[in-house]
Amino acid sequence: MRSLIPTFLFAAALAAGCSRSGSSVAPAASDGQKIAQDSSSNSSTVTRTDIASGPDPASAYASVRDGEKAQAKFSGGDGSSIKEAVVITASSEEKGYRAAYIWLREHYPGSRLQREGFAYDDAGTYYTEITIVMADGKSRTVCFETTSFYGK
Secondary structure, eight states: OOOOOEEEEOOGGGSSSSOOTTOEEEEOSSSOOEEEEEEETTEEEEEEEEEOOSSOHHHHHHTOOTTOOOSSEEEEOOSSSSTTOEEEEOSSHHHHHHHHHHHHHHHSTTOEEEEEEEEEETTSOEEEEEEEEOTTSOEEEEEEEOTTTTTO
16 A cells, blocks of 8 residues: 655656646645645645655556556546646555556656655645656656545
């Protein structure tokens, strides 16, 4: 089962892929972590953190087999931003996160996992931001809306 307990507050992905205007970064009270929040005049605040994701998320990503079918449904956008997040509907975190990896491998063959982050907004919508290194060596952050299976 995948743990979603935040370990480090997430700021790095703001500049890549899933960034939104109006972001701010401030040091946390005592542990030196950073808080990254995005807000704009027409939307709620989004808070991002790095997530703990099992013993080796890169191995889980690499274990996706060609042609493997996701046990989830996809809708929404292309994942280029939170507004355009790929919406995953799944019955559990295990199936939902595996589905995200399958979606990424189908859309970005030859990619490898670089980082995962977790984000949520004031409305209670949960997101996972996954940064991959594509086959051409360029990094890309893809946003998934994970509310349907968060905590299940």
